[in-house]
Amino acid sequence: MNALPFRLSAGVFALLGLTTLLAADVPVAVPVPTGARMDAGELLLGELNCVACHAAPLEISARLQSRTAPRLGTEGLRLTPQWIRSWLSNPAASKPGTAMPDLLHGLPAAEQADAIESLTQFLVSIQPAGAPDAVSADPARAAIGQTLYHSLGCVACHAPFERGAASAEVLAAATARSIPLGDLARKYPAGELARFLRSPALHRPSGRMPSFNLTATEASDLAVYLLREQLAGSTAAKSAPVGGLKWDLFEGEFHRCADLARKEPVASGTTDRITAEPARRENNFGLRFSGGLEIATAGDYTFWASSDDGSQIRVDDRLVVNNDGEHGGNTVSGTVALTPGFHSLEILFFQLGGGFEFSVEWSGPGFQRQPIPPGVLKHFARPLVPLGQGEFTGDPARAARGRDWFAKLNCGACHAGKGLPEGRPATPLPSLKAKATRGCLAETVSVGIPRYTLSVPQRDALRTTVAHPESLASAPSPALQVESTLTRLNCYACHSRDGLGGPVAEGRSDWFQVVGEADLGDEGRIPPALTGVGAKLKPAWLNQVLREGTKVRPYMATRMPVFGSPALESLPAQVRAADRNASAPADPAVTTRDAKFGWKLVGTDGLSCVACHTFAQYPSLGIPALGLGTLGQRLEWDWFRRYLPDPAALRPGTRMPSFWPEGHAVNDSLLGGNTDAQIQAIWAYLAAGDKAEVPTGLVRGRQELIPAGEPEIYRNFIAGAGSRAIGVGYPEKANLAFDAATLRPALVWQGSFMDTARHSTGRGEGFEPPLGDHPVSLPPGPPFAILPDGDASWPTETGTAAGYQFSGYRFDAKRRPVFLYRFRGISIEDAFAPKPGDVDMTFVRTLRFTGASPGPVWFRAATGTVTPGPEGTWLVNGTLRLRFRGGAGEARIVQGELRIPVAVPGELVEEITW
């Protein structure tokens, strides 16, 4: 037990202390935020579900919100017999920290063995019919699952297995303060774990384990990761139909589906959804999905493929849908008759460039056109096999004896399930007063009495509360009720409230991540504090969040999960009672005129809220702060009106500034600078949600930079010309982008010059491609080389590393820039003059060399496919025509490159026509 020293010092469990335990005993894991005010005994009464045997009056059992044991039977899970055996023989050893008591302690060995084997037979006999879904032993799935596990929120409660940004000490402390997972690889067939992860409350109805609204693929990926110890042993397993389709990603320019067959996949994996998601890129890729369909009903099945560009669907090797070729979005369908059983399926799709669309649907006997559901998609692969898997033969007689044991041990008091023997009551809780140090809470627990693994402080806390049941009689304050619920469901793992809990205090904040590069600080990754939440959120919204989860903060990697706990039904009312100011004003009566002013205030003509906040589908002009469209649905007026003048007072540390410092409006031109009127106007406007008129400034139009009369310069991030690009647009409708880092013209194009909108709105992120047409890339790499032997290999180093130095440019009489740079003692002037043809465009480029060269200088004019053309021209890649004057000698083709010797001092004229 390597982690034991940390377990013993675990802060989160400190309240319940662990000091006098035997080394092998880890007490029941009950997370408690440091500084909790609620009674530890009361907490444990609920978390150990004491009232399952020791009945309590309704008002007590209601406040305990007891954590019930997993359901068994048809509502249970198909757990392996090998795990059930080891579990029953010693629950605390199988899963240190478990709340399951040992019921067989002290029995004679033979009797104990009989109970374990009989109960195992019984529990397996009542499991749901059918086999668990097979899941492929695919390390790629485990890798995806690993990322999910460490980003979705699993590690808010369970132990992280990777350190991320945390130090080794922080990781060790977090591990010690985690809800145990137990021996999952022995316990679960993968499909069964995935089933549990998608709907935990079905099997564990008190909702301590929440649902993260996982897709079938996510649940399988997570299951494969959690069962990764099964991967090694599964290499020997026989191939079988496993869930999902195999996908293969191809990169390159494809023009027909058949082209995919000529390439090797660059990545592969498994998925339950037929989408282009595995591509993770926009252009020049192909995808193949392969596997089969598990058909239950015979009949005609129709398939649809909607795609831009091409796609095909094959069933049983027959081409059913042919939507091949380069084209815009369209849909093609085909029908095939299928018998029950397995039918092979192959779907091909490729995307070249431009528009994009890809979806596959089907219809069949008794159902309309829809996406193919995950359950019927299969492919042949080696399935994951639980550890310790062996032959198991059902023995009805033994199972019947197991049923007797189940009744005798009173398992049914805690474990519910259809048709299971029900539990028997023990002494009711209020009557246990004098027996508080006996029974389950005795120093040494007698044979036949459930033995819980309790630390001494845990046992003492329980004894005290049991001895004083009157302490449970008076109704707790709303604040304490809220604390109780948040503690029992471990909401404090993610949210702080009134100084308790939260990822920072709980030492787990390193695992809370932001999605992508959103520059939102901790607000982008740490779930919001719940201090005052009852005064902040509307009850209807809070109810919805608790029932369905939410994703209003798309930049946050973790998700608000769904607990499915009955305890949460009363939470909205409790937080409202605890937090709401009784004298809060009623919602203001607002007019459409108010809303109109609100619209102005929110947009760039007002306070420019959209500089940071997104609205409906429109990204903000800066950081992706919370969408404004959800605000009217979520927030209470009283909170909103107090928040806006002083955001940091209600949300300490927020980056949201006040636009009404000390109550004075900074914008005095709208509504007379009246603070209350402005705030009310914004409220009125946002009440319409995403359907409100889009605020000004959000919709980015094209901002074309048009060279009129003389050239325009555009130094910025230009796609294809680097981060130090110098775009030059000439009034002749010829354009070039010179790369000042590698000292070469990188791109030429015709027509319109640049759209500057990307760089002149928001933060100006990213590279902007040319706006016009016929873009042609010029040779990459160093343009010049000093080569004693003109046939030598061309060097690869560029820029300063290769001896280049950019010196700037000067404008000639026509305001055309002449680029100036140096290369190893040679000064170079590089001038471009556009010469329009009828359809072609030509740059007459004059390179003037001065200074002295340390050796023969060569200019590399072209790479790729170079062939001599008419009248001394060179044709390059079918896109460019080059012609030269000057230079120190004949051009030559070396290793597919066009090289020109250069005279220093001297001049070289290059005509670039495209």
Added chain:
Amino acid sequence: MNPRFPRSLHRFACLLVPLLTTILTAAPASLAERESVYYPMLTLPIPKDIVLEAGAIQILPGQRLAVSTRLGDIYLVDGAFGNPPDHVRFTRFASGLHEVLGLWSSGDGWIYATQRGEVTRLRDTDGDGRADVVETVADGWGIGGDYHEYAFGSKPDRDGNIWVALCLTGSFTSENLFRGWALRITPDGRVIPTTSGLRSPGGIATNSVGDMFYTDNQGPWNGTCWLKPLKPGGFVGHPGGFKWYAQATNLGAAPKEPVSGSRIAVERTRIPEFLPPAIAFPYNKLGQSASGIANDFTGGKFGPFTNQLFVGDQTWSLVMRVFLEQVNGVYQGACFPFREGFASGCLSLEMAADGSLFVGGTDRGWGARGGQPFALQRLLWSGKTPFEIHEMRVRPDGFELTFTEPLDPVTAGNPASYQFENYTYIYQSSYGSPEVDKATPPIESATVGPDGRSVRLKVKLTPGHVHELKLPGVRSKSAEPLLHPVAYYWLNEIPER
């Protein structure tokens, strides 16, 4: 002067308010309005076709300005000193440059501009008012296409070097050469790697004695926004750029890695190169994104704050005031609110010899209180002296404050007129920090000096903490409260005497 509230009307209203409160609900004057009595603001009209997101400002001879923009233009501005500014004229000197955040004129016809990728100098050779030569002075740093990779350029230091403060690639890492460093560019274009540890600069300038400072912003390794000194060989807090010590052959090996979760006061004893910040601008108390810096070198033309620094805040659209002192050779000092109510997010600040503070603004990409997408404004001193803390110096057992006006000895000498607390920030690799390690030691005594304009406060000092002093009860001899009754002193060192 706030055009919506002429001073005469303001007085009128003040006189009448006691009489009229029952019939009118006259709001008390906002802070900006009260400040405008002493420091009126003029807004320069900008032609409709010009987007003047002013990245840097340079005063030129002949009452002229050069203003560079984030979109890459440099404008020459005539008539900027007019009051009212109704004859302002813009001429485009250059365009198509890459986000110019540093501007200087050498006086011999060259204008130096710091672009994202290089320091450039430009010159008009044919007298048509437009640059014809665009020369690269130095480009010895990397730029990869991440929008965070800004470059702020200073005016030359006493040796003629322009300092360039380079933002990291994003918040956390340095993906390209010398991101997260300050470099010196010599007059002949050499690049000298100078100081590491920068995160996200917002401005760079010298103080009154020519030492270089820059502002850095709340984020990883920065619990709040700061004014930090820059010195050769120093490290100012963010280890993201350590890998470039290998390229900084003039310097030694990289400093020791700081320990995340520690405190500045602890780490500066561990890491010899650590230059502690000089000023903390407490987040959400005084601004949220510190930006441009201007030194009042005007010898009184801008009011009583000669040789103090003025620092912009982009989010809050305001200008703060900074008093610096050196204790045991280490810079530290106090910041105060100074003037709010600017039209856009303050980015560039430039002091003119006549006592004008020009402030350029933008709210693109980062929202700002001002609400205007961009602005160019001029702050003037009205000639009236506000009742303010003038200087705040640390003493072995507390602070000595001087004031701009004679004090009421009764209120100023009463410890109950003051509120005091100190706190610091976690020095950590994750974003920002709450205020931590708070303490509220009592003010043991408040002694008015014999000059009647200063106070000695005896109070426990804590190195590495913000000492936040509020003075709600202090009155001037003429019974006025302070215009800004708060000061934030960042303490690195306690003097022995």
